[in-house]
Amino acid sequence: GHILVTGAAGFIGTWITKTLLDNNYRVRGTVRLDSEGLYLQDLFQSFQDSFTYAIVEDVVIPGCFDDLLDGIDGVVHAASPVAVADDPQELIRPAVQGTLGILQAAFKHGPSVKRIVITSSVGSITGDPPPSDSETQFLTENDWNTVSVPEVEKKGAQAAQNHKYRASKTLAEKAAWNFVKENQVNFDIITIHPVMVLGPILQPCAAPENLNLSVSEFWQTIQHPPNGRTDAELVKYRSNFVDVRDVAAAHLEALKRAEAGGERFIVGNGPYAWQDVLDALSSFPNIPRGQPFGGKGITPPTIHDSSKSKKVLGLKYRPLEESANDTFLSFLNRGWIQ
Numbered sequence: 001g002h003i004l005v006t007g008a009a010g011f012i013g014t015w016i017t018k019t020l021l022d023n024n025y026r027v028r029g030t031v032r033l034d035s036e037g038l039y040l041q042d043l044f045q046s047f048q049d050s051f052t053y054a055i056v057e058d059v060v061i062p063g064c065f066d067d068l069l070d071g072i073d074g075v076v077h078a079a080s081p082v083a084v085a086d087d088p089q090e091l092i093r094p095a096v097q098g099t100l101g102i103l104q105a106a107f108k109h110g111p112s113v114k115r116i117v118i119t120s121s122v123g124s125i126t127g128d129p130p131p132s133d134s135e136t137q138f139l140t141e142n143d144w145n146t147v148s149v150p151e152v153e154k155k156g157a158q159a160a161q162n163h164k165y166r167a168s169k170t171l172a173e174k175a176a177w178n179f180v181k182e183n184q185v186n187f188d189i190i191t192i193h194p195v196m197v198l199g200p201i202l203q204p205c206a207a208p209e210n211l212n213l214s215v216s217e218f219w220q221t222i223q224h225p226p227n228g229r230t231d232a233e234l235v236k237y238r239s240n241f242v243d244v245r246d247v248a249a250a251h252l253e254a255l256k257r258a259e260a261g262g263e264r265f266i267v268g269n270g271p272y273a274w275q276d277v278l279d280a281l282s283s284f285p286n287i288p289r290g291q292p293f294g295g296k297g298i299t300p301p302t303i304h305d306s307s308k309s310k311k312v313l314g315l316k317y318r319p320l321e322e323s324a325n326d327t328f329l330s331f332l333n334r335g336w337i338q
C-alpha cells in the first residue's frame with residue numbers, strides 16, 4: 001500500500017515513516033521545510049523510491065492536502081502542534097483545521113483512501129486528576145476529557161498549558177468523529193492515544209534546544225544542577241510512559257487490521273517518575289544520580305489502560321529501561337554528549 005504521513009519530520013512521524021517502510025509500505029511524507037524532506041530522503045535512502053516527500057508549510061492552509069492523495073490507500077495524520085503557547089488558538093486552530101483538512105481532502109480528492117489513522121493523545125481522554133489522597137483512577141477508551149475545553153473557554157491565555165494542549169487534541173478528535181458521522185465517506189478512521197512518548201530520536205534536529213517537547217523533558221532530566229531537576233521533581237509521578245517505536249507500531253497495526261476500524265486506542269506502558277530514567281542510566285558515566293530508586297512504589301493518580309491495544313493491535317510494550325537507554329544512545333550518536 002501507499003500511505004500519506006503528515007508531520008513526517010516530527011519525533012513520532014519519523015518513526016511512523018520508518019516503521020511503514022520497514023514493513024514494505026510506500027510512504028509520501030509531508031514536511032514543512034525542504035531541508036526536512038532532504039534529511040528524510042537521506043535517512044531512508046535504502047528504501048529508494050518507496051519514500052517521497054511533499055511540502056505542506058502549514059496544515060491550516062485551505063486545500064493543502066488536496067493534491068497529495070493520488071494513489072494513496074491510507075493516511076496517518078500526525079502533524080499537530082506540541083508546544084507552549086499563550087494564545088490557545090495557536091494550538092487549537094492547526095489541530096482542528098489540520099484534522100478537518102485531511103478528512104475533507106480524502107472525502108473530495110482521495111477515492112482510493114480506505115483508512116485514516118489520526119494521532120490523537122490521552123489529552124482527549126484525561127480530565128482532572130483525582131484528589132491527591134485518593135486512589136488511582138483507571139481511564140479507558142470510553143473516557144473523554146470534559147475539563148480542558150471549558151477551562152480554555154473560560155480562561156483563554158490564562159488557562160494552564162496542559163489544558164490548552166489537551167483542548168486542542170479534544171476538539172480535533174471530536175471534529176474527526178463528527179466528520180465521519182455527518183458525511184458519506186469511503187474510509188474509516190482510527191484514533192491513537194499515546195501517553196508521554198519517549199525514545200530514541202530519528203528526526204531532523206540539529207541541537208538539544210530544538211528537540212520536540214517530550215524528549216526535551218528527558219534531555220533536561222539528564223542535566224546536572226542547576227539545569228536539571230530538583231529531587232522533589234525527580235521522585236514524583238510524572239505521567240504514563242510509552243516508547244516511540246511502540247507508538248509507531250500502533251499506527252502500523254491500525255492501518256493493517258480490519259477489526260481496528262472506527263476505534264480509539266490508548267497506547268501506554270504504565271506510570272513513571274523521572275528518577276526511574278536516571279536509575280536506568282546509572283551505568284553511564286556523568287549521569288546525575290538524583291535519589292536512587294526514589295521513584296519506585298509511588299501511587300500514580302492516573303493509569304491509562306492499554307489492554308485494548310494489546311488485544312486488538314497485538315502490541316507488546318518496551319520497558320522504560322530499554323527506552324531510556326536507547327534515547328540516551330541516540331543523543332550520544334548525535335555527538336550531544338561527551
Ligand code: NDP
Nearest residue numbers: 007010011012058059079080081094121194196197212214
Ligand atoms: P513533534 O513536534 O516532533 O511533531 C509534530 C509535527 O507536526 C512537527 O513536525 C511539526 O512541525 C508539525 N506541525 C505542527 N504544527 C504544524 C502546522 N501548523 N503545519 C504543519 N505542520 C505542523 O511532536 P511529536 O512527534 O511528539 O507529535 C506528533 C503527534 O503526536 C502530535 O499529533 C501530538 O499531539 C501527538 N502526541 C505526542 C505525544 C508525546 O508525548 N510526544 C503524546 C501524545 C500525542 P514543526 O516542529 O516545524 O512545528
